Amino acid sequence: MPELPEVQHAADGLGAQVVGSRIAAVTRLDYEPMVETPPVSDFCTALAGREIRAIGRRAKWIVITLDSGLTLTLHLRMSGSLIVHGPGEQPDKYAHLVLLLDDERQICFHDPRKFGRARLLDAAGLAALDQAHGVEPLSAAFTLDVLIAILRRQNRMIKPLLLDQTIIAGIGNIYADESLWRACIHPLRRSGRIGRPDAAALFDGIQVSLREALLNGGSTLRDYRNSYGRSGSNQEHFNVYDRAGCPCPRCGTPVQRIVVAQRGTHYCPQCQPPP
DNA sequence: CATTACCTGCAA
DNA sequence: TTGCAGGTAATG
Numbered sequence: 693m694p695e696l697p698e699v700q701h702a703a704d705g706l707g708a709q710v711v712g713s714r715i716a717a718v719t720r721l722d723y724e725p726m727v728e729t730p731p732v733s734d735f736c737t738a739l740a741g742r743e744i745r746a747i748g749r750r751a752k753w754i755v756i757t758l759d760s761g762l763t764l765t766l767h768l769r770m771s772g773s774l775i776v777h778g779p780g781e782q783p784d785k786y787a788h789l790v791l792l793l794d795d796e797r798q799i800c801f802h803d804p805r806k807f808g809r810a811r812l813l814d815a816a817g818l819a820a821l822d823q824a825h826g827v828e829p830l831s832a833a834f835t836l837d838v839l840i841a842i843l844r845r846q847n848r849m850i851k852p853l854l855l856d857q858t859i860i861a862g863i864g865n866i867y868a869d870e871s872l873w874r875a876c877i878h879p880l881r882r883s884g885r886i887g888r889p890d891a892a893a894l895f896d897g898i899q900v901s902l903r904e905a906l907l908n909g910g911s912t913l914r915d916y917r918n919s920y921g922r923s924g925s926n927q928e929h930f931n932v933y934d935r936a937g938c939p940c941p942r943c944g945t946p947v948q949r950i951v952v953a954q955r956g957t958h959y960c961p962q963c964q965p966p967p
Numbered sequence: 968c969a970t971t972a973c974c975t976g977c978a979a
Numbered sequence: 980t981t982g983c984a985g986g987t988a989a990t991g
Binding site for chain 1: 984986
């Protein structure tokens with residue numbers, strides 16, 4: 693579920709609540725595959741007693757900087773959320789990882805599908821995580837010329853390209869569809885055949901879709917909640933995502949749903965002409 | 968590039 | 980009961 697806007701919002705909300713707090717202990721870890729590295733016992737030991745210095749985001753990873761020099765990184769995958777519980781509040785059965793803070797609050801990694809992952813990284817591990825991902829689409833490094841270079845160099849179907857985290861980081865199925873609709877580009881078009889005007893429209897479409905979602909607190913289809921346990925509202929602003937059969941907001945043509953790269957894909961057959 | 972697997976809940 | 984879901988890694 694969570695894509696860039698949801699992960700950013702989750703990270704911001706978590707940071708506002710727990711930066712400066714200290715992790716007393718890991719009090720629950722009932723699904724060990726969630727921790728990819730280091731071994732679970734080391735993971736728990738290294739977290740105990742550490743102060744949270746900062747919380748940010750890289751791609752779809754939440755990045756938690758600790759006072760030990762290590763960095764806790766969390767990926768929400770499809771159904772994860774991070775919620776701060778008050779003292780004594782009992783986490784439900786989906787809270788597979790719980791960090792108890794020294795003021796008795798608890799950071800709960802809630803994830804019904806158990807796809808979420810955690811890594812505790814040293815500086816080299818953090819650098820490797822960074823290098824494994826592409827440009828941040830809301831950063832100054834992402835310019836129209838950078839996007840055009842990507843489109844030319846890759847020359848593959850535009851939708852799978854947008855979903856490839858090693859090229860551009862943070863776009864997922866929702867915002868790929870929404871960005872392409874804004875740019876009037878068909879999801880099957882080859883990126884190498886997208887000219888400068890369409891690339892400029894895509895550049896704007898990506899940034900507008902992501903920024904709007906961020907302002908709306910992200911999109912909640914089923915599981916996503918922010919760090920206060922609240923849903924986002926951006927799903928009320930979808931133009932095409934999850935709206936098969938509904939009228940296109942621009943021209944009224946019914947939105948079509950096809951499958952591209954094994955993902956449900958929504959577009960307007962009138963505004964986004966086939967290649 | 969396509970397919971499958973990882974998990975569970977929920978809607979059809 | 981079946982199929983589908985915001986993501987990604989591991990296979991042919």
